[in-house]
Amino acid sequence: MSPDVAPRVGQLSRDQAIWFAAVILSILVFAYLARHLEWETLWRYRGFLARGLATSIVLTVLSVAFGIVIGAILAAARLYGGKWVRYPVIALIELIRSVPQLLILLWVFFVVPELTGKTFTPEVSGFLALTVIATGYLAEVIRGGLMSVNRIQVESGYATGLSRRTIFLSIVLPQAIRNMLPALLATWVMLFKTTTLVYVIGVVEFFEAATIVNQRELIPYTIYTLLAVVYFICCYALSVIVHRLDPKYVLRSA
Amino acid sequence: MNWRPFIEHSDVLWGGFVLTLELMFFGVLGSSAVGLAVGAFANSKQFYVKKFASAYIEVMRNVPLVVKLFFLYFVVGLNAFPAALLSLIIHQSAFIADVTAAGLRSVPHEQTEAAFTTGLGSGQTFVSVLLPQFLRVTIPPFTNQAVELLKNSALVSLIGLQDLTFVAQNIQIETYRYRESFIVVTAVYVMLTFCIVGAMALLQRRLLTRS
Numbered sequence: 045m046s047p048d049v050a051p052r053v054g055q056l057s058r059d060q061a062i063w064f065a066a067v068i069l070s071i072l073v074f075a076y077l078a079r080h081l082e083w084e085t086l087w088r089y090r091g092f093l094a095r096g097l098a099t100s101i102v103l104t105v106l107s108v109a110f111g112i113v114i115g116a117i118l119a120a121a122r123l124y125g126g127k128w129v130r131y132p133v134i135a136l137i138e139l140i141r142s143v144p145q146l147l148i149l150l151w152v153f154f155v156v157p158e159l160t161g162k163t164f165t166p167e168v169s170g171f172l173a174l175t176v177i178a179t180g181y182l183a184e185v186i187r188g189g190l191m192s193v194n195r196i197q198v199e200s201g202y203a204t205g206l207s208r209r210t211i212f213l214s215i216v217l218p219q220a221i222r223n224m225l226p227a228l229l230a231t232w233v234m235l236f237k238t239t240t241l242v243y244v245i246g247v248v249e250f251f252e253a254a255t256i257v258n259q260r261e262l263i264p265y266t267i268y269t270l271l272a273v274v275y276f277i278c279c280y281a282l283s284v285i286v287h288r289l290d291p292k293y294v295l296r297s298a
Numbered sequence: 299m300n301w302r303p304f305i306e307h308s309d310v311l312w313g314g315f316v317l318t319l320e321l322m323f324f325g326v327l328g329s330s331a332v333g334l335a336v337g338a339f340a341n342s343k344q345f346y347v348k349k350f351a352s353a354y355i356e357v358m359r360n361v362p363l364v365v366k367l368f369f370l371y372f373v374v375g376l377n378a379f380p381a382a383l384l385s386l387i388i389h390q391s392a393f394i395a396d397v398t399a400a401g402l403r404s405v406p407h408e409q410t411e412a413a414f415t416t417g418l419g420s421g422q423t424f425v426s427v428l429l430p431q432f433l434r435v436t437i438p439p440f441t442n443q444a445v446e447l448l449k450n451s452a453l454v455s456l457i458g459l460q461d462l463t464f465v466a467q468n469i470q471i472e473t474y475r476y477r478e479s480f481i482v483v484t485a486v487y488v489m490l491t492f493c494i495v496g497a498m499a500l501l502q503r504r505l506l507t508r509s
Contacts, residue, residue, distance in 0.1 A: 059345030066346065142445065142491035143484050144452030146463055151484070154476045237362040244456070251364065268369040272361045279360035 081266045089257045096253025097274065099167070103249060104236045106171055111178025111235075112186075112228075118179065119186040140180030145238050149173040153245045170242035170249075177238060181231045189224025190216065229286045233279045240275075250274065304478035307469045311479075314465030315486060321451040321461065322490070325386040326444050332391035333443075337398025351395070358392035363450055371457045382454035390447045397443065401436035433505055441498040445491050452487075462486060 086093070121133045140148065152173035157163050164172075193216045201211035243252035251271060258267040339351035358366075366388060370381040405428055413423040455464035462483050469479035 057345075062346045063349050066350070139488065142449075142488050144449040144463060144487060146452040146455070147466070147480070147484060147487065150463075150467065150476075151480060154470075154480070233360070237360075240362040240364045241453070251362075264372045268365060268373050271365045272369065275362050275365060276357060276360045280356060283356065283360060 078269075081269060082261070082263045083266075085261050085263055086257075086266060086270060089253075093250065093253050093257065093270075096248055096250040099247065099253075100236065100239045100249040100251075103167075103171055103174055103239050103242065103247075104232065107174035107178045108182070108232055108235060110175045111182045114175070114179045115182030116186050118183040119190065122183070122187055123190060137180055137183050140176060141184070145177055146241055146244065148176055149241055149244060152176060166242070166246040169245055170239075170247040173245075174235060174238065174242065178231070178235055181234070182228070185224050185227045185231055186220075188227065189220040192223040193219045226286050226289045229282055229289065233282045233286070236279060236282070237275065299477055300475065301478055303473035303475060304469060304482070307472060307479075310460070310465050310468065311462075311482070314460055314462040314483075317459060317461045318448075318451055318486075318490075321383060321386060321454060322444075322448050324383055325390065325447045325451060328383070328387040329390035329394055329443070329447060330440075332387060333394025334398050336391060336395035337402065340395060340399040341402045351399075355392045355395050355399075358388055359396070363389045363453055364456065367453060367457060378454070378457050378459045382451075382457065382459055386447060386450060386454075389450065390443055393446070394440070394443050397436055397439040401432050401439075404435045405431045430506060433502070437498055437502045437505075441495055444494045444498070448487070448490055448494065 118133050118137060121129050122137065125133065149170070153169045156169065156172055197215055197219070198211055201215050206215075239249055240251040242249060243255065246252075248256070254267050254271050258264055336351050336354055339347050340355060342348045342351070363385060367381060367385040370376050370385050371378065374381070376384065409427055409431070410423055413427045414420075418427065451461060452463040454461050455467065458464070460468075466476075466479045466483040470476040473479075
């Protein structure tokens, strides 16, 4: 780049100036539109909405936690199991991944009480369904992570006389975890967005809480803007972490 | 299991199947078009074009589909079908744009220069040098996105469009039996997924072994 084109330190390039102008303009436009938002009404329901958001977050965290454990078992079964273990596990994972989340939710809602003979609160059903969804996706994420470790590493481990357990725990697993971390967090983001669906079976999470407020106050514009903004902030924050962790993204920005 | 009540209601199932297919077809078409364009813009050399494209990707990816769907339906006030189709396209195109941008980046630009040097025209360069390499990386994630779109199309039942999921619930409500209709609908979704995956695998083999 020739020196007369390169921006000096402390000075904006033309493109950056246009970008900052665009950001400021969109903030102004948003502020203009936000004039009509009914903040006082929203503020009255702050506790209710915050409880909804907390429910969403708790559902996500729990289902990801359980999903990692069960998903790890399924991934191990798919990778290291015999023929009779591997194929049913593959079928199960592919079934979960190819059926709409909404349908999985309804299946769990109807089937689990029938199997156990008990009735569950919507929260528990929602948690179970989200765990099923998380398990399907995370099993593949974990499998991808385990497979990403170069075979030569394992062979070198054998060559230096390490036991199978040591190879897995101190060679494969640390690298696998590092490689699967971005995809894991991306699944986390996906699952947080999926929690919006559990309102169908009557869980009062953030989306349903906002819908209830909307039904009482009839302020759809405000409510759906709030929903979009809050979900964007939560998911974008997680996405930024994903980008930080992903070597591909780091390369891109360099 | 008793299939009789289900068979009596099975005529509505066909309507649901057709609607899901329509949404899938137009959704894949629309979101591919938008996604490819936005993905290309995200790789643009123009700083602000690039920024706007990535802003579109980030915003649309990080807002749940239901929120977009309800926004278009209840706030903007579109009819059910346009709202459903538009929200599906907006949602999936952001993901497709990300895949496209990554695919475009994966083809090193020395390839273009080398093709020009060997005397290929820009059209030929694009079709026989860049496109095969681009497709090789992007067809698998594209397949994923098409499957995701099919699965996401189940959400349109929430605004009352009578797609497969809606019909399944309706039959369950009318017959007090969920198993039969749910099994059939689940099987149909799995079958459609396999169709997408199979078609894409065929496309990949066709496109990539010829070169």
